[in-house]
Amino acid sequence: MPQDEVCDGVDNDLDGLIDEVGPLSEAGGEQARCGDCRLLQSETHAWWVCDEKLDWEAAEARCETFGATSAIVPSAATQTFLAETVGEGWFWLGARQAPDEGVWGWPDGVPLTYANWGETQPDNTAPEQDCVRLTFGIRSEGWFDGAWDDFFCEDSLRVLCSAPHVLP
Ligand SMILES: [Ca+2]
């Protein structure tokens, strides 16, 4: 029996989304919340964005509590959606680089086909940058809005997640 959704790591209302406490509304609107995270909804997908800053591994674990992964951005359309909805800051993307400077891949194992690297990125600044951060609203020299940067996985940035659930 479906129950009211509560923020407990379980899909209480059996709609395929975990912990979306509050109303689901039209695409693009700000929506349900759980703790410091809020649900964003594109026309087809659900996303979580959180205020807390965590290292990449902890951010991925936070996404997993929603049955999600760190954000997958496979297209310019997705990048544009996020630019219009998540707000300002530095956020983790799900992409990681294989050991020994190998290919970049998404959490679902798909290689990057679309990317929006900043100027001179990825630069693998020493000692090693194998995760990807995304900036919105940062307008300093050498960066453009929405630029991606390979970065230190141990740094603490805001959590951004892609839920695998496809919205009806
Ligand atoms: Ca649910």
Ligand SMILES: [Ca+2]
């Ligand atoms: Ca729940």
Ligand SMILES: [Ca+2]
């Ligand atoms: Ca870099």
